[in-house]
Amino acid sequence: MSQLKRRTVLQALSLAPLAAAWSPLTAWAQATTLKISHQFPGGTLEEGDFRDRLCRMFAAEVQKRSNGSLKFEIYPGSSLMKTNAQFSSMRKGALDLSLVPLSYAGGEVPEVNIGLMPGLVPSYEVGAAWKNAEVGKELNKLLLDKGIVVVSWIWQAGGVASRTKAVVDPDDVKGMKIRGGSREVDLVLKAAGAAVVSLPSNEIYAAMQTGAMEAAMTSSTSLISFRLEEVSKFLTSGRGQSYWYMFEPLMMSKTIFDKLTKDQQNTIMTVGAELEAFAIKAAKQDDIAVATVYEKKGAKVVDLNAATVKKWQAIARTTAWKDYADKNENCAKLLKLAEKLL
Template identity: 55%
Template sequence: MTKQPFRALVSALIGAAFVALAPTAQAADTTVLKLSHQFPASTGADGDFRDQLARKFAAEVEQKTGGSLKIEVYPGSSLMKTKSQFSALRKGTLDMSVLPLAYGGGEVPEVTLTLMPALVHSYEQGLRWKTAPIGKELDRILESKGIKIVTWVWQAGGIASRDKPILVPDDMKGLKVRGGARTMDQMINGAGGSATSLPSSEIYSAMSTGVLDAALTSSTSLISYRLNEVAKAVTTARGKTFWFMFEPVLISMDAWNRLTPEQQKVVMEVGASLEPFAVEGAKRDDQRLAEVYAAGGAKVVDMDDAAFAKWVAIAKETSYKEFAKDVNNGQALIDMAQAVK
């Protein structure tokens, strides 16, 4: 073989190798994060807004990073069981989640403050935590445990019941009730009920079999998990409610530290930009809840100021006292939260 044909052959082989490796090189330039959450997949405008939020976040991050960062969304606990997600975020075995933060109270007791009865009275007040000392302290605690808050999401909630409406503490006596976190469970027990701990994704089965008589959860979950099919009554969050839960978009510090500074900037900017969408979705579901349950024949009731005050009195004698006693700097955290008006 002469030198010229040999050189041509070598050039062709190098070119072929380059073409073959090009997709691999391109893939190597793309960081992929997995986002798992427990909520039902959304199939339209009326779908669960928390899944919509996750998908919007993923799409906008990919677009704004020019495809260098992709986020795969796994709804309905399809990637990881609900109760495993907080620990997995801390360990870095899960990249991201939209998660009720109080679910992590067994590992980080301070986060149960984010489902303390009657501590937050409105969406606007909850969002003001973000820039207040309580928000900064929550950021510090979580980041020291391996988790970072990306999007602040609060949700109001109500009470679905298999029998009569639950408006005042006396209505809860003798009932098996799901609260959502230790703080709510303490108030339930203080009202004469029997608190049962399980994620919102398991409420339907528990109520349909009689394991639960009633359940406290967000308005969106009361709709998305079709609890109207197993409930005869619902207390909505349209008026007063003692149930406000923090359900943020979270990223593990392990995943965060793998991102470039530019990608980190986009993640936080997109996360913040979606907070109004979350408020709008949550408020819409507070109203829609009544319509969905009424259409199914359930009795729909709203809590008034007098009923709310009775729940607050019990919460302060149970949840607040226990948190202040059992959690490091518990009273200081309560004080910081109550300072946000």
């Protein structure tokens, strides 16, 4: 072999590994670390807020099934970025995954407010049915168009923590400074005579502690995790009956998802779907556990009945539902499809 030819072969061999290393698909297939952000308190695989636990279970199982080609870093308590920035960041590809109430993005994508529409989801069973029903398929399609992949469909019932009196009937909120959690819930509260306060769930404690807010509607898990029993004297629980079910999925940036191999994508979606049963079970357990937590602190715990739920639903139909349907054709369509499951 001539010296020139030998040099050419050696150069080709030396560049080959570099070419492989610089291939985007190869790089992602070798090892990728994805970041999961959420606003809830951090814990472990076995203990703590079930939403944080779900993220950790998801990360561990996907890493195992992908043979380490996918790894994860979890950032609880809004430690990576502010709560309300997560959805937008996923759309831009600046955040990989987040578990966040979908309705928080209502200002950016009005259609997603259906995820916290008072009276529209009457039970966990109906919420779970959304995924494969027409409403779920349309919502999923909309989110994909907006750059979001729904990995786990998670629903949670909500309750009310209050400093001053129990919130049961709509009349109870007259003149009360209360947090609803979404534009649609706020519309119902305003119609019932409340003064609405808007803030993320991780800011409720401080607002109630200072008296800037008298009551807050939030999920049973958040009622526990954010220690609101320390600043409350009354609890309306979500066990059994609730007019307040929230869609709080584990989501992923489509930009990031599309960079993965087919096997990695399938692993993520499979594990995400498998964890939905854990989420329902854990949410139901928290609906019961929250009552015990508040009773131990001396708070008075009350429950809702079907007649009371219907009072709230009646207000919701003429306020929140109407307002939502009037926004655009997509909203009207989603609402109509959701009503089919009632």
